[in-house]
Amino acid sequence: MESLPALFHLGPLGITATVVTTWGLMLVLALGAWLATRRLSLNRPGLAQTALEGAVQAVDAAIEAVLPGRGSLLLPFIGTLWLFIALANLIGLVPGLSAPTGDLSTTAALALLVFLSVHWFGIRAAGWRAYLRHYLAPSPLLLPFHLLGELSRTLALAVRLFGNIMSLEMAALLVLLVAGLLVPVPVLMLHVIEALVQAYIFGTLALIYIAGGMQSGSESRPDAAPGLASAQPGRRHPP
Amino acid sequence: MAIDWTTFTLEVVNFLVLVWLLKRFLYQPVLEVLGRRQAGVAHTLAEARRAEGEAAELRAQFERRLADWEAEKASLRAGLQAELETERGRQLQALSRTLGAERERQRAQEDHQAAELRRELEAQALLQARRFATRLLSRLAGPELEGRLIEVFIADLAHPPGDESAPEDSFAGLDVSALGAEGRARITSAFPVAEAQRQRLAAALTARLGRPLPLDWAEDGSLLAGLRLTLGPWQLDLSLADELDAFARSGNHGG
The missing domain is CATH 1.20.5 (Single alpha-helices involved in coiled-coils or other helix-helix interfaces)
Known part of the structure; x- marks a missing residue:
């Protein structure tokens, strides 16, 4: 397999179209966020502000449903995952642009960040000892399986998003080549739905992994919070 | 890739x-x-x-x-x-x-009205009686009846002052001295009085008054029968008309 060619170089770094598109998305998101939030009204929110607040509250509520009391902690990371992946998936619909999530480098980077986030938030919630102890539970013999699970789910996270988006673009291209202009609208609708579903799946899995890490560390502690333990069924791998 | x-x-x-x-x-x-x-x-x-x-x-x-x-x-x-x-x-x-109080006043007023009505009825009855008696006595009146009335007058004059047997002391308040020396007596009758009866009447009057008085004789048919003696302001009647008037007045004053 070959990687994308570099469009230009910044010193020793070869800048690919994926990075350029990501920078564009970052610029759009940051500028849009700044424009949307620079004049927030406390008492008389407009339609756009109401929609923005509703979206942020919906993300926060989704996190709170999984991890009560941790919404404000995880909102930036999980919310940005959903937002960035959704836009990155949808940007492939623009002629001449390719989805950054159709590049394995991007999905691997996101999967690595989720992997690191699981441990980061787990250690923050339970501490080093308690968090590392859960790898030995219920038996130290299961430690290799725990490590294998960590690697496999991270790999699955990266490959799932990459494979879906790349195959979606490829399938759409093949359908368009075969059927011409007869089926562009259904294919575009399928692309939109698939892009949003994949973003939701990636963000939700990340949230569940992080919640599992925080909960497993708390469960191994004698003074584990019952609310956190009862809110999560346990550390599970997604199907 | x-x-x-x-x-x-x-x-x-x-x-x-x-x-x-x-x-x-x-x-x-x-x-x-x-x-x-x-x-x-x-x-x-x-x-x-x-x-x-x-x-x-x-x-x-x-x-x-x-x-x-x-x-x-x-x-x-x-x-x-x-x-x-x-x-x-x-x-x-x-x-x-x-x-x-209103009831008392009303009752008193009703009593007064009843008394007034009774007096009025009595007066009317007396008036009717007087008319009837006047009509009757007018037919009965005559010189004979007048002569008997004069005799009764003379008999009354014959009773001395203070005599309780007299039917009525009509001369009790008479003051002859008030008439003065020139005083005269006037006798009015319904019919002409006989001379003999005039002399007896003058004698009885002189005896009663204590001194003789010149007498003027007159006739008045309204007396019906009898006479009227006038001495200055003092007047004494013994006539049917006077009796009928007294009878009629008794009803007004007696009530």
Whole structure:
């Protein structure tokens, strides 16, 4: 397999179209966020502000449903995952642009960040000892399986998003080549739905992994919070 | 497709930067506004609860005051009712007294009217009787009846003053001296008086008055029968007309 060619170089770094598109998305998101939030009204929110607040509250509520009391902690990371992946998936619909999530480098980077986030938030919630102890539970013999699970789910996270988006673009291209202009609208609708579903799946899995890490560390502690333990069924791998 | 490690590294950095940017420009402002709004709502709710509590307190206070007012009103109403009852009793007593006095006055007025009516009826009866007697006696009157009346007059003059056997002392208040030396007596009769009877009448009159008086004789048919003696302002009648008048007057004065 070959990687994308570099469009230009910044010193020793070869800048690919994926990075350029990501920078564009970052610029759009940051500028849009700044424009949307620079004049927030406390008492008389407009339609756009109401929609923005509703979206942020919906993300926060989704996190709170999984991890009560941790919404404000995880909102930036999980919310940005959903937002960035959704836009990155949808940007492939623009002629001449390719989805950054159709590049394995991007999905691997996101999967690595989720992997690191699981441990980061787990250690923050339970501490080093308690968090590392859960790898030995219920038996130290299961430690290799725990490590294998960590690697496999991270790999699955990266490959799932990459494979879906790349195959979606490829399938759409093949359908368009075969059927011409007869089926562009259904294919575009399928692309939109698939892009949003994949973003939701990636963000939700990340949230569940992080919640599992925080909960497993708390469960191994004698003074584990019952609310956190009862809110999560346990550390599970997604199907 | 292979992983391009430069792209991989840049994407890691890009995402972390994006997380920071969105946290700085999206999540924090929105969450801050939401938090402030929630705090404002909580503050408003607290104010509303406080106002509700104050309203409840004011309501309770008002109800207590209202109850006090009701009690005071009931007390004042009872006092006023008692005063009204007292005043009503007093007014009823005054009205009863007034009605009693009015009834007495009405009864007195009715009695007076009844007495007046009775007197009027008596006067009418007497008047009728007088007319009837006048008509009857006018037919019976004549010189003979007049002669007998003159004889009765002479007999009355024959009774000395203070004699209780006399039917009526008609000369009791007569003061002959008041007539003076030139005083005259006038005798009016319905029919001409015989000369012999005139002399006996003059003699009886002189004996009674104590001195002789010159007599003037006259006739007046309205007397029906009998005579009238006039001595200056003093006058004495013994005639049917005079008796009938006395009879009629007795009804007016006797009643």
